[in-house]
Amino acid sequence: MDSAENSLVRPFQVELGGVVDLLSRHIYSGAQIYLRELLQNGRDAVAARAKLPGQPDGGSLEIYPVGTAPDAPEAFVFRDAGLGLSAAEAGELLATVGKSSKRDDVLSLRDENYLGQFGIGLLSCFMVCDRIVVRSRSVHGHPPVEWAGSADGTFSIRELSEDEADGLPIGTEVRLTPRPDDAALLASDRVAELARRFGRYLPVEVRVWRADRSWESVNEPALFLPPDRPSDERSAVEALEDLGARLIGNRPLETIELSVPATGTHGVAYVLPYAPPPGYRRSGRLYLGRMLLGEDMSELLPDWAYFVRCIINTDGLRPTASREQLVADEALEYTREELGKALRRWIVRQATTRPARFQRFVAVHQLGLKSMAVHDDGLAAAVLPWLTVETSAGRRTVRDYLEQSRHVRYVETVDEFRQIAAVVSADQPVINGGYTYESDLLRRLPHLITDVTVEQIHASSILDELGPPPLDDRDRTSALERRAAAVLAGLGCDALVRSFRPDNVTALYVADSAAIRRIERTEVRDSAPSVWADVLGGVDEIMTGKAALAPRSTTAQLCLNWLNPLIRQLSKVDDQLVFDRSIRLVYIQSLLAGHRPLSRSDRTVMTTAMSDLIQLSVGVTG
Ligand SMILES: Nc1ncnc2c1ncn2[C@@H]1O[C@H](COP(=O)(O)OP(=O)(O)OP(=O)(O)O)[C@@H](O)[C@H]1O
Numbered sequence: 186m187d188s189a190e191n192s193l194v195r196p197f198q199v200e201l202g203g204v205v206d207l208l209s210r211h212i213y214s215g216a217q218i219y220l221r222e223l224l225q226n227g228r229d230a231v232a233a234r235a236k237l238p239g240q241p242d243g244g245s246l247e248i249y250p251v252g253t254a255p256d257a258p259e260a261f262v263f264r265d266a267g268l269g270l271s272a273a274e275a276g277e278l279l280a281t282v283g284k285s286s287k288r289d290d291v292l293s294l295r296d297e298n299y300l301g302q303f304g305i306g307l308l309s310c311f312m313v314c315d316r317i318v319v320r321s322r323s324v325h326g327h328p329p330v331e332w333a334g335s336a337d338g339t340f341s342i343r344e345l346s347e348d349e350a351d352g353l354p355i356g357t358e359v360r361l362t363p364r365p366d367d368a369a370l371l372a373s374d375r376v377a378e379l380a381r382r383f384g385r386y387l388p389v390e391v392r393v394w395r396a397d398r399s400w401e402s403v404n405e406p407a408l409f410l411p412p413d414r415p416s417d418e419r420s421a422v423e424a425l426e427d428l429g430a431r432l433i434g435n436r437p438l439e440t441i442e443l444s445v446p447a448t449g450t451h452g453v454a455y456v457l458p459y460a461p462p463p464g465y466r467r468s469g470r471l472y473l474g475r476m477l478l479g480e481d482m483s484e485l486l487p488d489w490a491y492f493v494r495c496i497i498n499t500d501g502l503r504p505t506a507s508r509e510q511l512v513a514d515e516a517l518e519y520t521r522e523e524l525g526k527a528l529r530r531w532i533v534r535q536a537t538t539r540p541a542r543f544q545r546f547v548a549v550h551q552l553g554l555k556s557m558a559v560h561d562d563g564l565a566a567a568v569l570p571w572l573t574v575e576t577s578a579g580r581r582t583v584r585d586y587l588e589q590s591r592h593v594r595y596v597e598t599v600d601e602f603r604q605i606a607a608v609v610s611a612d613q614p615v616i617n618g619g620y621t622y623e624s625d626l627l628r629r630l631p632h633l634i635t636d637v638t639v640e641q642i643h644a645s646s647i648l649d650e651l652g653p654p655p656l657d658d659r660d661r662t663s664a665l666e667r668r669a670a671a672v673l674a675g676l677g678c679d680a681l682v683r684s685f686r687p688d689n690v691t692a693l694y695v696a697d698s699a700a701i702r703r704i705e706r707t708e709v710r711d712s713a714p715s716v717w718a719d720v721l722g723g724v725d726e727i728m729t730g731k732a733a734l735a736p737r738s739t740t741a742q743l744c745l746n747w748l749n750p751l752i753r754q755l756s757k758v759d760d761q762l763v764f765d766r767s768i769r770l771v772y773i774q775s776l777l778a779g780h781r782p783l784s785r786s787d788r789t790v791m792t793t794a795m796s797d798l799i800q801l802s803v804g805v806t807g
Pocket residue numbers: 222225226227230265267268269270278279284285286287300301302303304305306307308357
């Protein structure tokens with residue numbers, strides 16, 4: 186071979202059989218797509234014809250499922266009243282993979298309103314048949330033509346005599362004779378269903394010929410787009426709600442209009458009337474040029490918007506070749522951001538202008554809103570007052586809490602909250618910040634709302650707020666503290682005496698999160714195999730060392746209530762056995778009241794003390 190031969194420029198060779206296989210198994214999600222591609226070609230052809238001077242504005246797309254076409258009952262027939270094809274155009278466009286009049290201006294018809302652009306759509310029909318026959322009459326007066334392509338990669342083309350093309354109007358007819366396995370996809374029921382699914386909102390009429398020899402039109406107004414809505418506002422609202430009910434299976438809580446003019450993206454988002462299950466991905470139905478692109482598109486909305494489901498049409502975003510997804514480009518990114526902003530704006534507006542209705546929304550989507558508010562100051566400022574928090578004085582909105590006190594006090598864990606909830610003063614309730622996002626949001630309150638201060642308190646600091654016993658009783662209370670501490674020493678718990686309400690609470694078990702972690706480590710170490718026990722023991726030493734420097738305690742405290750008659754009585758008990766047992770029971774009782782899980786040693790203490798009591802009650806002697 187000489188060098189001239191070496192440098193010959195040659196076109197890629199395409200093996201159509203291989204391409205068809207590629208399309209059917211790797212690009213499209215399923216064979217039903219054949220109908221969408223035909224609808225799309227027909228719609229583009231009708232749109233292109235309407236642009237020509239003197240041509241009708243709209244033309245319909247007519248579908249004859251297998252068994253219904255009078256002159257070809259064995260075939261599926263698809264007809265459009267579009268601009269048709271000449272023999273030259275058919276030869277070039279239909280048989281060249283990757284060639285599209287809509288992209289490369291072959292027919293000077295490139296327009297963003299056309300759906301096709303990749304030049305592969307027609308080949309999708311090979312997913313359901315081995316031979317595609319296209320008969321076409323061009324609007325430009327060229328002789329009618331028949332193009333026939335086979336799945337083996339060959340095609341033939343011939344001009345038709347007027348006799349053969351008798352009754353063929355301007356436009357194009359595609360005939361498919363299904364492979365036996367795929368026949369159901371081209372039969373009446375399925376065809377009508379698919380035509381409706383893909384093409385119900387198309388701006389051209391789509392109709393399916395029924396076995397009873399009548400047309401069934403699949404079109405309906407796209408109520409999620411303002412131009413298609415009834416002009417009367419009330420009917421429009423009702424129609425929109427009905428559409429939402431069909432989409433989410435329930436009447437939506439709210440309907441939000443969405444519009445991103447820069448990318449020709451418009452539609453509505455429906456607020457779900459229930460909190461979606463964890464892990465639920467936000468999703469929406471998307472139409473491109475009013476043709477269905479996907480029913481479960483997650484890339485349109487930001488992650489946090491999982492409390493809505495949307496239905497949207499876009500004219501400006503780009504589909505991938507399969508036309509089942511969007512290209513992840515800047516336009517999509519921009520659109521997603523803008524849709525997110527629209528949802529936020531709606532939330533803020535609702536919060537400020539329709540508080541009663543907004544509360545209904547908050548009640549259902551509390552958790553989602555909190556997760557959004559954590560990353561978004563504007564939203565947080567609008568939403569926070571309406572969120573409900575658990576306080577030591579009961580559940581209330583942040584707004585109600587702030588009305589009582591502009592100084593917000595919270596504990597960081599549910600554990601700490603449970604320990605102290607019963608004894609915190611009602612004038613200064615403490616918020617349980619232990620639930621997801623709660624502490625994060627509470628900490629940011631001063632930046633979001635003026636005049637508000639926030640303080641994280643620890644369970645042990647509540648002890649400082651409890652009144653000391655009267656001075657006159659000091660001797661008795663000190664003795665009680667000493668004796669109780671001796672009993673509890675083995676349980677990693679200290680004892681002190683305070684006076685607090687309500688006086689029917691015998692004692693309060695208080696442990697900061699550091700203390701709780703130490704207790705849990707001890708529990709694991711006691712039941713872990715020896716290697717782990719050593720490791721955990723090491724951790725304990727380090728932590729105890731740190732704790733000596735830290736202000737918070739790693740030791741739990743049992744705070745006995747001097748206002749409680751039983752505790753006062755206990756201080757007078759001389760019988761050491763009775764005293765020990767009673768203190769242990771008070772200890773267990775306060776653990777249970779604080780919802781603390783009992784450790785192994787706690788359970789032993791409880792069983793022993795209870796058994797003693799039972800023995801005493803039934804009078805069994807040792
Ligand atoms: N019904 C039709 N009437 C007129 N021209 C048609 C028709 N169907 C196909 N064509 C022409 O054949 C070309 C190739 O069609 P094909 O369906 O393979 O790809 P496409 O529609 O251009 O792009 P895509 O792969 O994105 O669907 C089209 O661009 C169009 O010019």
